[in-house]
Amino acid sequence: xxxxxxxxxxxxxxxxxxxxxxxxxxxxATPVRTRERHKRGGHAQRxxxxxxxxxxxPALLDARNRVLAASAVEHPSIPQLVAAVxxxxxxxxxxxxxxxxxxxxxxxxxxxxxxxxxxxxxxxHKLRAVxxxxxxxxxxxxxxxxxxAPARMRLHALATQRAADRIAAAVHYDKRDRLAASSLLHDIxxxxxxxxxxxxxxxxxxxxxxxxxxxQLERRExxxxxxxxxxxxxxxxxxxxxxxxxxxxxxxxxxTGEAAIVRLADMVARYEQGVHVPGADMLASARAxxxxxxxxxxxxxxxxGSPDRRQEAIHDCPLTERELSLLTRxxxxxxxxxxxxxxxxxVSTVRTHLHNIYCKLGVVNxxxxxxxxxxxxxx
Numbered sequence: 095x096x097x098x099x100x101x102x103x104x105x106x107x108x109x110x111x112x113x114x115x116x117x118x119x120x121x122x123a124t125p126v127r128t129r130e131r132h133k134r135g136g137h138a139q140r141x142x143x144x145x146x147x148x149x150x151x152p153a154l155l156d157a158r159n160r161v162l163a164a165s166a167v168e169h170p171s172i173p174q175l176v177a178a179v180x181x182x183x184x185x186x187x188x189x190x191x192x193x194x195x196x197x198x199x200x201x202x203x204x205x206x207x208x209x210x211x212x213x214x215x216x217x218x219h220k221l222r223a224v225x226x227x228x229x230x231x232x233x234x235x236x237x238x239x240x241x242x243a244p245a246r247m248r249l250h251a252l253a254t255q256r257a258a259d260r261i262a263a264a265v266h267y268d269k270r271d272r273l274a275a276s277s278l279l280h281d282i283x284x285x286x287x288x289x290x291x292x293x294x295x296x297x298x299x300x301x302x303x304x305x306x307x308x309x310q311l312e313r314r315e316x317x318x319x320x321x322x323x324x325x326x327x328x329x330x331x332x333x334x335x336x337x338x339x340x341x342x343x344x345x346x347x348x349x350t351g352e353a354a355i356v357r358l359a360d361m362v363a364r365y366e367q368g369v370h371v372p373g374a375d376m377l378a379s380a381r382a383x384x385x386x387x388x389x390x391x392x393x394x395x396x397x398x399g400s401p402d403r404r405q406e407a408i409h410d411c412p413l414t415e416r417e418l419s420l421l422t423r424x425x426x427x428x429x430x431x432x433x434x435x436x437x438x439x440x441v442s443t444v445r446t447h448l449h450n451i452y453c454k455l456g457v458v459n460x461x462x463x464x465x466x467x468x469x470x471x472x473x
Contacts, residue, residue, distance in 0.1 A: 151285060152240065153184035161225040172427055173460035177461035187282075207333065214430060255274055263453050265355070276340035283326075411472045412454045
């Protein structure tokens, strides 16, 4: 089901009248009774209200403050801004929405499906304004109507983002900036379902052992799963369909490309957090993402207890002169277009060099690359 299909299906049920009884019994109903309640009506109205509620989803206070601090200086560092935004779900959503809404004419509007381009497109004062208006929550506190969701969601999202970037490096996937966003946002559909149905996720997921089984139960009980709902959210926010694709299909067994990477990264993140993931499922997902069995073993070993590559003693700079020149300009806050112009390169070539730098240094983003280079005296 595509986002547009999900939207049409949702709209088709709006003529049904909501049941007040389902509100009073939601928290104590069994999955079978839950399904019967949804069949009686109120499904579309619940989803509509829940979609609107996600607009107020909060950012971690520390992450928001990092954006404000980095954007307040005279010459803001793009890597620092990107790292701060990409560390938080709400900030990533707000930044992408702001960048994609800059031009009123949709036909002429540049589409941004990653934080790097979105940050480069927004003037520092605009990004600062965006961050200032985002609601926040602090560590270890309940975030209003969301209760536990922001802290728990953020931890899993960041673990999935890290795993996805390692997988992308291993398979030489070239859309790592977009992948950073799609892997971070892969579970945002759960926020909608949690707001729409008080029994979610405990009632709906009862008996499920894997993410795929949970998604199947969502489709059976609610008529839609959280991945498809996330695709609808992306559409509602006016973000590019290219961002939705990796999110919307990541629970499909036949997922390919970015969706397959996000699917595997989700499993790896759960495995890293001590959640049981069937080995056969993970192996099948790894092969779909382009990794063989040994590649998966190496990936899991790196995630569990192996020394951080950044801490290894690297005395000789592994970068070429051109890569070092590019990294120096990144550290000075230059954007892709500036670097491309100064080095007489295309923007796509600059991106390719940047991803090669990631792989050589064993880092996952530009901020880490600049920091490592500074620590070793290369720039």
